[in-house]
Amino acid sequence: MRAEVRFRGERGPRSHLVRGISERMDLLMALKQTLEVLDVLDDPSTGGEAVRRLFADHGWERVEVRRVEGPSGGTDFVRVTIPGGRGKAAGGSAPTTGIVGRLGGVGARPARIGLVSDADGAAAVLAAALKLAEMHLRGDRLAGDVVVSTHVCPSSPILPHEPVPFMGAPVPMETMNRMEVTTEMDVVLSVDTTKGNRVLNHRGIAISPTIKEGYILRVSDDLLHLYEIVTGRPPVVLPVTTQDITPYGNGLRHLNSIFQPATATSAPLVAVAITTETTVPGCATGASHEVDISLAARFVLEVAKEVGEGRCSFYDRQEWEELQRRYGSLAFLQTLGRPPSSGESESR
Numbered sequence: 001m002r003a004e005v006r007f008r009g010e011r012g013p014r015s016h017l018v019r020g021i022s023e024r025m026d027l028l029m030a031l032k033q034t035l036e037v038l039d040v041l042d043d044p045s046t047g048g049e050a051v052r053r054l055f056a057d058h059g060w061e062r063v064e065v066r067r068v069e070g071p072s073g074g075t076d077f078v079r080v081t082i083p084g085g086r087g088k089a090a091g092g093s094a095p096t097t098g099i100v101g102r103l104g105g106v107g108a109r110p111a112r113i114g115l116v117s118d119a120d121g122a123a124a125v126l127a128a129a130l131k132l133a134e135m136h137l138r139g140d141r142l143a144g145d146v147v148v149s150t151h152v153c154p155s156s157p158i159l160p161h162e163p164v165p166f167m168g169a170p171v172p173m174e175t176m177n178r179m180e181v182t183t184e185m186d187v188v189l190s191v192d193t194t195k196g197n198r199v200l201n202h203r204g205i206a207i208s209p210t211i212k213e214g215y216i217l218r219v220s221d222d223l224l225h226l227y228e229i230v231t232g233r234p235p236v237v238l239p240v241t242t243q244d245i246t247p248y249g250n251g252l253r254h255l256n257s258i259f260q261p262a263t264a265t266s267a268p269l270v271a272v273a274i275t276t277e278t279t280v281p282g283c284a285t286g287a288s289h290e291v292d293i294s295l296a297a298r299f300v301l302e303v304a305k306e307v308g309e310g311r312c313s314f315y316d317r318q319e320w321e322e323l324q325r326r327y328g329s330l331a332f333l334q335t336l337g338r339p340p341s342s343g344e345s346e347s348r
Contacts, residue, residue: 069171101123116282
């Protein structure tokens with residue numbers, strides 16, 4: 001149930017809307033952070049250290065960079081931590097919001113020159129982190145901690161895929177999950193370009209139902225409400241299938257990797273998809289829309305505010321307990337499942 005917060009002199013649901021609008025005022029410059037991040041990522045020599053320098057230039061030092069090599073090359077994993085006033089880092093109990101930028105790579109060099117569409121997820125979460133860091137330094141501190149993670153690779157492989165080619169990743173999915181999803185995350189927002197499909201024809205962002213331990217739960221009313229406030233439009237919900245929430249490597253078709261962090265955590269996850277009206281390849285250049293990336297950054301920042309204050313729930317706990325009682329655990333969907341039969345092989 002959504003908690004209602006009232007301003008002095010305000011009564012009823014309008015007060016929640018007024019509060020949301022007022023909190024948007026400090027996000028008017030999110031586009032500025034998006035442009036700065038895109039400029040750093042759109043460089044053939046970009047990497048984790050370039051991202052670290054960007055944050056250092058803004059006075060923020062809590063940036064971890066770790067290089068990991070894989071079968072298709074290497075990439076730099078980046079984690080930005082923004083402690084909250086009542087968060088775990090300060091000895092408090094306010095919930096921690098995890099924001100994961102999911103992608104194969106920010107570039108496909110030498111096959112493609114320039115920033116690819118797949119970079120949008122990394123750009124959005126890093127822009128949100130940069131804005132949060134600036135807010136923190138100015139004294140506007142969220143209640144809960146925020147942990148932002150992604151990876152930066154300017155030369156990822158291109159993978160054949162229908163209806164359009166996708167970007168691959170230089171390291172296995174299990175490695176990406178291990179590096180990007182942490183145990184302190186109480187909720188997870190997974191942000192990814194989701195343009196290479198014909199099931200969602202909308203320019204902007206979309207959110208998914210909540211995914212938790214193999215269950216596809218109903219869409220959070222609180223998140224729908226925040227979507228309306230941030231975008232000023234009716235909510236758009238991303239379709240999801242059972243295959244999508246299973247791990248890569250089982251040979252099944254997945255919409256893309258946006259739900260993969262859900263296979264590595266028991267925390268509830270909601271996908272934030274950056275979408276288009278047409279089908280766009282993940283390896284396409286010139287296809288990143290700065291305003292849409294900024295919109296995703298603003299949305300996850302607003303969610304982090306509300307989560308830390310205890311005013312935003314990703315799922316109904318009573319419904320969750322009743323599902324568990326009636327139907328038991330579906331956590332086996334977070335695994336690769338049964339091995340292939342004789343003569344078959346697992347792919348992807």
